[in-house]
Structures are given as C-alpha cells and as structure tokens.
Amino acid sequence: MLKTSFVYRNSLGIVLLILMILCLVGQFFTGFTTENKELVKLGQPLLNFAEYFQSGHFIQATFENWESEFLQMMLYVLLTISLRQKGSSESKSLTEPEDVDKKPQPHPNAPWPVRKGGIYLKIYQHSLSLAFAILFLISFILHFYGSFKDENTEKIIKGEMPLRWYDYLSESRFWFESLQNWQSEFLAVFSLVVLSIWLREKGSPESKPVDMANDETP
Structure with missing residues (x-):
C-alpha cells in the first residue's frame, strides 16, 4: 500500500468506521430476531425490517x-x-x-x-x-x-x-x-x-515507549 494513498492516510478512521457499521448491522439483525421472538410469545404480529428500525x-x-x-x-x-x-x-x-x-x-x-x-x-x-x-x-x-x-x-x-x-x-x-x-x-x-x-504496546501512540520508566510521564 502506497503511503501517499487515501486509504493509507485514513486507514485508522476507515477501519474503525467499517467495524462500527458491521457491529451495528449485527446488532440490528440479532435485535430484530430477539424482538420478534418476544412478540411470538406474546401472541403479537411480527415486525418487518422497517418497523423494527423505527x-x-x-x-x-x-x-x-x-x-x-x-x-x-x-x-x-x-x-x-x-x-x-x-x-x-x-x-x-x-x-x-x-x-x-x-x-x-x-x-x-x-x-x-x-x-x-x-x-x-x-x-x-x-x-x-x-x-x-x-x-x-x-x-x-x-x-x-x-x-x-x-x-x-x-x-x-x-x-x-x-x-x-x-x-x-x-x-x-x-x-x-x-x-x-x-x-x-x-x-x-x-x-x-x-x-x-x-504496560506497553510497541508502535502504538497510546503507549509509552517500551524502554521508558514506569514512573515517567511522557
């Protein structure tokens, strides 16, 4: 991947957005199934996708x-x-x-x-x-x-x-x-x-350098 490409320059945001969307879609379908199971138990009509979304x-x-x-x-x-x-x-x-x-x-x-x-x-x-x-x-x-x-x-x-x-x-x-x-x-x-x-994670900006003392604040 070229370091000047749009994807490389925005890869963190892109990956996080994709993960969020995948989880939201998963939440929607699992929630849709769960809610309709409850409605069946209560003898109520099932929801379609549009009804569940609202x-x-x-x-x-x-x-x-x-x-x-x-x-x-x-x-x-x-x-x-x-x-x-x-x-x-x-x-x-x-x-x-x-x-x-x-x-x-x-x-x-x-x-x-x-x-x-x-x-x-x-x-x-x-x-x-x-x-x-x-x-x-x-x-x-x-x-x-x-x-x-x-x-x-x-x-x-x-x-x-x-x-x-x-x-x-x-x-x-x-x-x-x-x-x-x-x-x-x-x-x-x-x-x-x-x-x-x-604790450390080499290469992550959320971590201190691996060799930095524990009591040192960056």
Whole structure:
C-alpha cells in the first residue's frame, strides 16, 4: 500500500468506521430476531425490517450506547486539561509546558477560525468538547425516546395505561440503562490511563515507549 494513498492516510478512521457499521448491522439483525421472538410469545404480529428500525427496542439499544461513548469522550477531553496521572501515557506532563496549552498563533496553514480570531477562535478552542457535548445530548434524547417508546409498547401489549414522557423521566428503567453504560465507559478509560503506566504496546501512540520508566510521564 502506497503511503501517499487515501486509504493509507485514513486507514485508522476507515477501519474503525467499517467495524462500527458491521457491529451495528449485527446488532440490528440479532435485535430484530430477539424482538420478534418476544412478540411470538406474546401472541403479537411480527415486525418487518422497517418497523423494527423505527421501534423503541432498536432506537433505545443503539443510542443508549452512543450516549455513553460521547459522554465518556467529552469528560475525558475536559478532565485531561487540568488533571494528571503520573506515569500514564494518557496524561500531560506533570511539570513541563505542553504545546496544546500554548496561545494559538495565526499562520497560513492554521485552521480558518485561528486566522479569523475573535469569537470564532474562542468557539474553535473548545470545539472538540462542544461537539462531543452536542452528540451526547442528541444521543441522550434519542435514547430516552426509544426507551420511552419501548416501555409504552410493552404496556399497551399488556393492556396497561401508557406513561407520559415526563413521568417516564423519573422511572428507574431509563436511568438503569444509562448508568450501566456510563460506569463501564469510565472503567474502560480508567483502565487505559492506569494500565499504560506499567504496560506497553510497541508502535502504538497510546503507549509509552517500551524502554521508558514506569514512573515517567511522557
């Protein structure tokens, strides 16, 4: 593979996107099968692909996970600004100044908000965390919508009165779905931060150099 090719220059993003799509497709079909099995047990008509795609079951399961991922990344970006972890490849230096803390200087190759300055630069300086915050909020709302829709579908099948959305907001099911994912994401990041103190992966930018001392922060 030529090092100047589009695929080589974007191979990490391409592979991650392909893996995400494959897993999402797998989730869709396994979820479709699972939901229809439950409907058969309840004597309800089966869903087709289009109906399942719009169902609370699929929407809730998808955005419940996306929500936790975007929350994790937003907080990780923000927390690593001021917090440190001695010896971790994921931490800024304990004593030395970092390039990311320098005042941005306009130059011909700088992104246009840097060259423009003013409010554009102020927003751009925090655009990464803002993007994750917006994605988290959208996913949180869609997760709530899917979970709410799925809960009311179950209630209607059982002949019970459906809930109003503001009543469901205080229901334990929705928060159980969120918190079980949030804690797993924070555990995953904690594991990366702490394990990178002592463990190495040669060639990975997420690892310290193999011969670097455990207590040294890159």
